[in-house]
Amino acid sequence: MNQWDELQQAARSGRVSRREFMRRAAALGVATSLASGVLAKAGYAQTPVKGGTLRVGIAGGSTTDSLDITTYTDTVMINVSTSIWDGLVEVDDKNQIQPELLETLEPNADATEWVCNVRKGVTFSNGKTLDADDIVYSLNLHRGEGSKSGAAGPMKPIKDVVKMSGNQVKIVLEAPDADLPYVLSDYHVLVVPNGFTDWANPVGTGGYKLEAFEPGVRAVLSNRGGYWKEGRCNLDAVEFSVINDDAARMQALMAGEVDVSHRVVVSLIDQINAAGSYEIVQAAAGYHFNLPMLVDKAPYTNNDVRLALKYAINRQKVVELMFGKYARVGNDHPIPESDPFHNNELPQREYDPEKAAFHARKAGLGVSDVILSASDAAFNGAIDMSVLFQATAAAAGINVTVRREPGDGFWDNVWLKAPFMTSYWGGRPAATQMLATAYQSTAPWNDTHWNDAGFDKLLADAKATTDQAKRKTYIWEMQRMLHEEGGAIIPLFKDWLDVHDSKVKGHTPHGMFDLCNGRIAQKAWIEA
Numbered sequence: 001m002n003q004w005d006e007l008q009q010a011a012r013s014g015r016v017s018r019r020e021f022m023r024r025a026a027a028l029g030v031a032t033s034l035a036s037g038v039l040a041k042a043g044y045a046q047t048p049v050k051g052g053t054l055r056v057g058i059a060g061g062s063t064t065d066s067l068d069i070t071t072y073t074d075t076v077m078i079n080v081s082t083s084i085w086d087g088l089v090e091v092d093d094k095n096q097i098q099p100e101l102l103e104t105l106e107p108n109a110d111a112t113e114w115v116c117n118v119r120k121g122v123t124f125s126n127g128k129t130l131d132a133d134d135i136v137y138s139l140n141l142h143r144g145e146g147s148k149s150g151a152a153g154p155m156k157p158i159k160d161v162v163k164m165s166g167n168q169v170k171i172v173l174e175a176p177d178a179d180l181p182y183v184l185s186d187y188h189v190l191v192v193p194n195g196f197t198d199w200a201n202p203v204g205t206g207g208y209k210l211e212a213f214e215p216g217v218r219a220v221l222s223n224r225g226g227y228w229k230e231g232r233c234n235l236d237a238v239e240f241s242v243i244n245d246d247a248a249r250m251q252a253l254m255a256g257e258v259d260v261s262h263r264v265v266v267s268l269i270d271q272i273n274a275a276g277s278y279e280i281v282q283a284a285a286g287y288h289f290n291l292p293m294l295v296d297k298a299p300y301t302n303n304d305v306r307l308a309l310k311y312a313i314n315r316q317k318v319v320e321l322m323f324g325k326y327a328r329v330g331n332d333h334p335i336p337e338s339d340p341f342h343n344n345e346l347p348q349r350e351y352d353p354e355k356a357a358f359h360a361r362k363a364g365l366g367v368s369d370v371i372l373s374a375s376d377a378a379f380n381g382a383i384d385m386s387v388l389f390q391a392t393a394a395a396a397g398i399n400v401t402v403r404r405e406p407g408d409g410f411w412d413n414v415w416l417k418a419p420f421m422t423s424y425w426g427g428r429p430a431a432t433q434m435l436a437t438a439y440q441s442t443a444p445w446n447d448t449h450w451n452d453a454g455f456d457k458l459l460a461d462a463k464a465t466t467d468q469a470k471r472k473t474y475i476w477e478m479q480r481m482l483h484e485e486g487g488a489i490i491p492l493f494k495d496w497l498d499v500h501d502s503k504v505k506g507h508t509p510h511g512m513f514d515l516c517n518g519r520i521a522q523k524a525w526i527e528a
Contacts, residue, residue: 004028008038018046019527022502023276032279036508046505052526053237054504057249057258058515059380061242063216064412067199069190070141070149073411075262076242078187078518080219083238084125085190085204088116088135089181091429091517093510097181101130101191101205105184111176111466118167122228124193126203132163133194139171142188151188153443154436157463176464182430186437187518207233208521216242216408221521234506234525244407246380250499253278259504260524262514263380264497266323272499281498282326283509286336286427286434289379291372291389291489292447297419299370303485304363309370311359312393312400314351315491321388322381323494330490333479334425334434337493338511341431341472343479356396367399373418377407382422385491416447423447426513431475432463439482448487455481503527 007024010016016024018039025035060075069085072078088102104117122130139161142149149155160172171180193203202210207227212220219240227233241258243249246265253261254275264272264280272278293300293309300306310332319327328337331349335342370393374386383404390400405414405421414421428434437443440459441451455478462474482488496514500507506524510517516524 004030011038019502022279026273026279026502027276029273032281032509035279048231048234048506048525049528050234050525051236053239054235054260054521054524054526055258056238056240056515056520057243057252057261058240059242059244059246059249059263060377061216061244062377062408062411064409065215067202067210067213069188069192069199070147070151072150072188073415075514075518076219076240078513079515079520080210080213080221080240081187081190082206082519083208083221083233083521084202084206084210085192086122086206087187087190088184090519091182091185091512093508093517095429095511097185101135102184105181107178107180111178111180111464112173114171114173114180115164116169116171118169119228120167122205124203124205125209125224126193128193128203130191130205131166131194132169134191135169136161136163137194137196138191139189141192148444149188150437150445151183151186153440153445154183154186154433155189156440156442175460177432178466179430179432179463182428182433183436185429186433187513206522208238211237218242229522232522235521238521244377246376253499253501256501259526260498260500260507260515260520262496262498264499265380266326266497269497277502278499279502279504279507281496281500281507281509283496283511283514284336284338285496285511285513286334286339286493287424287496287513288330288334288336288427288490288493289382289385289422289424290334291491292421292423293487293489294419294449295487296449296451299363299365300419300487302363304359305365305369306485306487308356308359308363308365308396308398309393310349310489311352311356312396312398313389313489313491314392315349316351317392318385318388319492322384323492326497327492327494330492331483332486332488332490333482334427334438334488334490335431335475335479336427339431341475343476343483345476346480346483349483351392353392353396356393356398360396360398365398368401370398371401371403371420373403373405373414373421375405375407375410375414375422377405377410378415378422379424379494386422416445427511429512432459435459435475435478436463438488439478439486450482450487452481452485500524 102116142151162170208221221238458474
């Protein structure tokens with residue numbers, strides 16, 4: 001019997017405490033999710049403890065951040081917002097829709113109309129009772145011509161939102177969409193009071209109220225009491241400290257300055273485990289790094305240029321050298337292997353300097369044409385990956401200039417503007433939602449400016465049918481189109497990697513986003 005078997009036996013017989021079990025499991029290199037599963041089977045129930053302050057060291061903040069829910073682009077504001085406001089529905093850790101402020105969503109026969117019942121007995125922090133008017137107003141914040149909301153693209157098919165009674169609304173669509181509940185789970189789609197515009201003084205139904213907010217620096221929240229979700233929001237207070245530098249963030253954790261962090265640097269995992277008082281939270285996901293090229297900007301209008309760069313990156317080497325077992329090679333489309341609609345018949349694109357050189361010559365690519373705007377604000381390792389790409393492209397005779405961009409303001413000043421850049425997507429729970437958010441021609445967040453009428457038609461057809469075989473053919477073809485002609489180089493899918501002090505509980509893996517799918521303040525508590 002090895003040490004792990006002995007430890008499991010001790011848990012089953014009750015000879016070891018939860019804390020000691022997790023500490024020893026971490027020292028043996030056992031994933032937190034596996035260790036937690038063993039404890040659950042052994043009958044170690046986790047009962048939330050009230051009180052305490054959770055200190056979160058978090059990346060993804062900028063001085064340009066705003067509390068306006070339509071503007072969020074990264075982790076800090078996602079986590080702050082879900083502490084103050086609630087959504088319509090929530091995606092659980094099994095990728096299933098769970099009711100939030102909408103208790104039920106019932107479609108008609110062809111999924112063109114959805115009748116939704118508003119949860120009763122919920123109040124905003126200003127004392128107002130939630131009703132249908134609040135839902136209608138909140139949905140309409142992301143609709144209409146010129147909307148810049150990150151949810152505007154997926155929500156564009158909504159033709160109307162109708163109040164049916166004080167606690168019921170009807171969502172009317174331009175075309176059928178069986179995945180509408182997943183669209184409504186978007187982290188921008190949060191509920192504010194009818195007519196609300198004072199974003200500097202947020203009013204929400206969430207468990208916390210805002211005490212202090214310094215964009216790009218910190219956010220402080222306090223528990224307002226009486227939260228309607230049973231078992232959630234157990235902390236007295238939450239302090240989010242923005243620490244964008246990866247090494248500094250891990251140092252703050254190890255020094256005891258913060259209790260929770262994320263985007264763990266892979267090279268530091270052994271050191272964190274060896275310390276014995278921290279737990280890694282790992283989740284395979286649709287989280288992927290990408291290098292978007294604007295297909296309507298020279299030289300990326302030419303698909304031979306796009307193919308040259310796709311063949312010029314050694315994705316296997318990137319995974320091996322930078323992320324190891326915590327990442328998987330990508331294939332230039334955004335649907336992960338874990339998704340039931342992943343196209344597993346597409347040939348895996350390999351590093352091929354000869355093919356890269358062929359397409360570069362065919363396109364007449366000049367020596368100074370390719371400028372890659374890179375920043376670790378996009379993901380930790382973005383600069384290193386860009387430099388590695390620069391080297392492998394050079395072997396194909398392609399000169400890539402890496403332009404290092406500042407992290408502060410990156411999402412406002414560089415993303416969606418630079419012709420070729422580093423970026424990432426957290427993935428979405430439904431394949432159609434991911435494709436609509438990032439590749440539909442009308443989507444505000446279409447960061448390659450991909451515009452193909454045939455693609456848009458396939459997307460509409462996929463959303464309109466509940467026939468899974470038909471849906472598969474549509475989604476597979478969209479992946480093929482992006483693989484062969486799209487403007488995104490997607491070299492890899494990476495696991496979410498969070499870390500917390502062992503006294504923190506309730507922080508569990510989630511495939512959608514890190515830090516409990518952006519709900520760390522709702523779900524975590526501190527063990528006395």
